[in-house]
Amino acid sequence: MPVDGRVARGDATRRVVLRRAVDVASVDGLEGLSLGRLATELELSKSGVFALFGSKEELQLATVEAAFGIFEAHVVAPARTVEPGLPRLWAICENWLVYSEERVFPGGCFFFNAGAEFDARPGRVHDAVAAASGSFATFIRETAADAVALGHLDADAEVLAFELHALGRAANADAVLNGGTRAYALARRAIRSRLGQNP
Amino acid sequence: MPVDGRVARGDATRRVVLRRAVDVASVDGLEGLSLGRLATELELSKSGVFALFGSKEELQLATVEAAFGIFEAHVVAPARTVEPGLPRLWAICENWLVYSEERVFPGGCFFFNAGAEFDARPGRVHDAVAAASGSFATFIRETAADAVALGHLDADAEVLAFELHALGRAANADAVLNGGTRAYALARRAIRSRLGQNP
DNA sequence: AAACTGTACGAACGATCGTGCTATCTTCGA
DNA sequence: TCGAAGATAGCACGATCGTTCGTACAGTTT
Numbered sequence: 001m002p003v004d005g006r007v008a009r010g011d012a013t014r015r016v017v018l019r020r021a022v023d024v025a026s027v028d029g030l031e032g033l034s035l036g037r038l039a040t041e042l043e044l045s046k047s048g049v050f051a052l053f054g055s056k057e058e059l060q061l062a063t064v065e066a067a068f069g070i071f072e073a074h075v076v077a078p079a080r081t082v083e084p085g086l087p088r089l090w091a092i093c094e095n096w097l098v099y100s101e102e103r104v105f106p107g108g109c110f111f112f113n114a115g116a117e118f119d120a121r122p123g124r125v126h127d128a129v130a131a132a133s134g135s136f137a138t139f140i141r142e143t144a145a146d147a148v149a150l151g152h153l154d155a156d157a158e159v160l161a162f163e164l165h166a167l168g169r170a171a172n173a174d175a176v177l178n179g180g181t182r183a184y185a186l187a188r189r190a191i192r193s194r195l196g197q198n199p
Numbered sequence: 200m201p202v203d204g205r206v207a208r209g210d211a212t213r214r215v216v217l218r219r220a221v222d223v224a225s226v227d228g229l230e231g232l233s234l235g236r237l238a239t240e241l242e243l244s245k246s247g248v249f250a251l252f253g254s255k256e257e258l259q260l261a262t263v264e265a266a267f268g269i270f271e272a273h274v275v276a277p278a279r280t281v282e283p284g285l286p287r288l289w290a291i292c293e294n295w296l297v298y299s300e301e302r303v304f305p306g307g308c309f310f311f312n313a314g315a316e317f318d319a320r321p322g323r324v325h326d327a328v329a330a331a332s333g334s335f336a337t338f339i340r341e342t343a344a345d346a347v348a349l350g351h352l353d354a355d356a357e358v359l360a361f362e363l364h365a366l367g368r369a370a371n372a373d374a375v376l377n378g379g380t381r382a383y384a385l386a387r388r389a390i391r392s393r394l395g396q397n398p
Numbered sequence: 399a400a401a402c403t404g405t406a407c408g409a410a411c412g413a414t415c416g417t418g419c420t421a422t423c424t425t426c427g428a
Numbered sequence: 429t430c431g432a433a434g435a436t437a438g439c440a441c442g443a444t445c446g447t448t449c450g451t452a453c454a455g456t457t458t
Contacts, residue, residue, distance in 0.1 A: 009425085009434085029230070031228070050418090051435070052435080056417090107318065116312050117228060117316065120225070120375055156388070166370075167365050169369055173368065174336075174361075187361070203404080203456070204455055205454065209404070209406095233446085235444070235446085243406080244408070250406070251405080255447090
C-alpha cells in the first residue's frame with residue numbers, strides 16, 4: 001500500500017505539533033494551548049498549524065487522543081502482558097506511579113489535569129477526557145474483579161479499584177503541587193496494605 | 200472604630216466580585232477568570248473591577264483566599280467543634296464529601312481544580328493554592344494522629360490521612376467528571392472500612 | 399469651605415486569541 | 429506533462445485580553 005507523500009508530510013508535522021501540545025497542555029491546560037504559541041515554538045506558521053487541525057477544539061481533541069496513546073503505552077499495555085489478577089493489579093499501580101513520578105508529561109498525569117480542567121464544562125473535549133479516564137478506570141476495575149474471582153484477594157472489587165485509583169491520583173497531585181517524592185512513598189505504603197506484601 | 204464609607208463601599212463590591220469569581224473559577228479555572236467577563240456579568244466597568252484588585256494576579260490571589268474562607272466554613276470549622284480523634288476524623292470526611300456533593304462551588308471542590316491547574320506553574324498563585332491545600336492536609340494528618348494517640352485507631356496516621364484525603368478527592372473528581380453520586384458512595388464505603396463502622 | 403482620598407467609569411492602548419482568505423510549493427494521478 | 433490535492437505560509441479580520449489614563453463623584457479630614 002503506497003503512501004501519499006503529501007499526507008505523510010502532514011502526518012509528520014501533525015505528530016510534531018501534538019508531541020509539543022501534550023507537554024504544553026499538561027502544564028498549562030488544554031485551554032492554555034494556543035495555535036500561535038505552538039507555531040512560534042515549532043517555527044511553523046500559525047495558519048499552517050491551524051489548517052492541520054481545522055479548529056482549536058479539534059486540536060484539543062487530537063491532543064487528548066495523543067496523550068491517551070502515550071498513557072496506554074506506559075501504563076496499560078505493559079500491564080496487559082502480566083498475568084491477570086493480583087499480579088496485573090500490582091503492575092497497574094506501579095506503572096501508574098512510575099508514569100507520574102518520571103513525568104512522562106512535564107505537568108504530571110495528563111488526564112488528572114485535563115479531567116480537573118474540563119470536569120464541569122460540557123462539550124466534546126469533556127467527553128473525550130471522560131472517555132479516556134473512564135477506560136482506565138474500567139481497566140482497573142476489571143483487573144480487581146479478576147483478582148477477587150481468582151481468589152487472590154478478598155475484597156469488594158469496585159471499592160478496591162476506586163481506592164487504588166484514588167491513591168495514585170492523590171500521589172500525583174501532592175507530588176506535582178508540593179514537589180518531592182514523599183507522596184509516592186505514602187501511596188505505595190497504602191497500596192501495599194490493600195494488596196498485600198507481594199509487590 | 201468608625202468605618203470609612205468609601206472603603207466600606209469598596210469592600211462590598213469586592214465581596215460581590217469575589218463571590219462570583221470563586222464560582223467562575225471553580226468551573227473555568229483561575230486562568231479562565233477575566234476582568235471583562237466579571238465586569239459584564241456584574242454590570243460593573245472593567246476598569247472599576249481592575250482598580251479594586253490592581254492586577255489579574257491579585258484578583259486570583261483574592262479569589263483563592265475567598266474560596267479558602269468558604270471551604271473552612273463548610274468543612275474545617277464545623278469539624279473543630281467535634282471532639283478530637285476519631286469523631287473529628289469522621290466529621291472531616293463527611294463534611295468534605297457533603298461540601299463536594301452539594302456543589303458549594305459549582306465546579307466541585309475549588310482547590311482540587313485550582314491545585315490541578317497551578318500544580319506545575321511557579322508563582323504566587325501556585326504558592327497560595329499549595330498553602331491552602333497544605334493547611335487542610337495538615338488538619339487531617341493531625342486529627343488522624345490524635346485518633347491514633349487516643350487509641351481510637353491502630354494505624355499509621357500519616358498514611359491514613361493520605362488515604363482519606365485521596366478518597367475524598369477521587370470521589371469529587373469522578374462525580375464532577377461523570378455525573379451521578381456513585382463515586383461518593385464508593386468513597387464512603389472505603390472510608391468506613393478505614394475508620395470502622397461508627398456513624 | 400477647601401483639600402484630600404478612594405471608588406467607579408469610559409475610552410483607548412498594545413498584545414494575543416481563533417479564524418478566514420489567498421498564494422506558493424510539493425506531490426500524486428492521468 | 430498537466431491539473432488536482434494537500435501542506436504550508438502570509439496577511440488581515442474581529443474579538444477579547446490585561447492594563448493605563450483622565451475624570452467624575454462620594455466621603456473624610458482639616
